[in-house]
Amino acid sequence: xxATELLIGFFLLFTITKLLGKTQFAQIxxxxxxxxxxxxxxxxxxxxxxxxxxxxxFFTTILWGSLIFxxxxxxxxxxxxxxxxxxxxNIVINKGHIQYEALKKGKLDLNQMMSLIRxxxxxxxxxxxxxxxxxxxxxxxxxxxxxxxxxxxxxxxxLKDPQLPIxxxxxxxxxxxxxxxxxxxxKWLEKQLSKQSFHRVVDVxxxxxxxxxxxxxxxxxxxxxx
Numbered sequence: 375x376x377a378t379e380l381l382i383g384f385f386l387l388f389t390i391t392k393l394l395g396k397t398q399f400a401q402i403x404x405x406x407x408x409x410x411x412x413x414x415x416x417x418x419x420x421x422x423x424x425x426x427x428x429x430x431x432f433f434t435t436i437l438w439g440s441l442i443f444x445x446x447x448x449x450x451x452x453x454x455x456x457x458x459x460x461x462x463x464n465i466v467i468n469k470g471h472i473q474y475e476a477l478k479k480g481k482l483d484l485n486q487m488m489s490l491i492r493x494x495x496x497x498x499x500x501x502x503x504x505x506x507x508x509x510x511x512x513x514x515x516x517x518x519x520x521x522x523x524x525x526x527x528x529x530x531x532x533l534k535d536p537q538l539p540i541x542x543x544x545x546x547x548x549x550x551x552x553x554x555x556x557x558x559x560x561k562w563l564e565k566q567l568s569k570q571s572f573h574r575v576v577d578v579x580x581x582x583x584x585x586x587x588x589x590x591x592x593x594x595x596x597x598x599x600x
Contacts, residue, residue, distance in 0.1 A: 375424075376421065376422070378428070379420070379421045379428060379431060380421055382428060382431060382432070383417045383420070383421050383431060383435070386417070386431070386432070386435045386436070387413070387414075387417060387435070390413065390435065390436075390439040393439070393443060394439065394442055394443060394446065405445075405459060405460065406510075409438075409442045409445075412438065413435070413438055413439065413442070416434050416435060416438055417431070417435055420434060420435075445459060460509055461509045462509070463506045463507060463508050463509060463514075464476040464479055464480045464506065464507045465504065465505070465506050465507075466480065466482065466487060466505050466506070466507050466513070467499065467502050467503070467504055467505035468504060469503060469504070470500075470502065470503055470518065472484075472487075472499070476507070480507045482507060487505070487507075487513065490507075490512060490513035491505060491513055491515055493512075493513075494513065494514070494515040495515075496515055496517060496521070500518075501517050501518060501521040502515055502516075502517055502518065503516050503517060503518045503519075504516040537584055537585050539582050539583065539584045539591075540552045540555065540556060540582065540583045540584075541580065541581070541582055542556075542563055542581045542582065542583055542590065543563075543567075543575060543578045543579075543580060543581035543592075544580060545579065545580075546575060546576040546577070546578060546579065546595070547575070548560065548563065548575055552583075556583060563575070563581075566581075566589070566590050567581065567590070567592060569589065570589065570590070570592050572592060572594055577594050577595055578592060578593070578594055578595075579593045579594055579595050580592070580593040581593075
């Protein structure tokens with residue numbers, strides 16, 4: 375009976391997470407966190423409670439998942455409901471000055487705010503021009519100009535469009551859809567690997583393409599042959 379309930383619970387949870395989407399379980403807001411937590415608790419408690427029947431597991435899980443789904447659809451369609459259901463970001467540092475009312479509204483004290491700012495890489499409030507308490511409880515930081523990281527345009531260096539690295543081999547298997555995206559074939563890949571003394575794809579743990587003017591980045595399961 376436990377095995378049956380676990381299997382049913384597994385497929386129910388899998389289906390609900392697919393329907394609700396990734397943002398629900400990324401815990402973007404406190405509501406997201408609590409709703410995901412309760413969903414897991416409902417399912418977990420139902421499975422190990424011998425008095426709960428399979429039909430009741432279906433009912434409670436699907437009902438709660440449906441309620442979450444409806445709330446998500448409401449916030450997506452009606453902008454005015456987002457403030458009530460999701461909350462608003464609060465500016466807790468404005469032009470270098472701490473906004474105590476915003477801290478109080480967000481139920482945040484100075485030590486907590488400083489901890490969140492340090493997690494963004496800034497160890498002094500004097501380095502911060504703006505800090506925003508997001509709806510998920512994290513703080514986004516815009517530093518003062520002299521503490522900001524210089525950009526390529528600031529250094530007057532030649533600009534180059536960034537390239538997204540593409541994995542071509544994972545765990546000894548070719549990622550064929552990525553090869554197609556690059557307009558390459560298996561023969562080209564094998565040739566590139568052989569240049570780095572990998573003569574079989576199965577010997578490659580990971581291979582990545584980043585730039586056509588650079589060789590593939592390759593990691594093997596074992597030392598390359600001489």
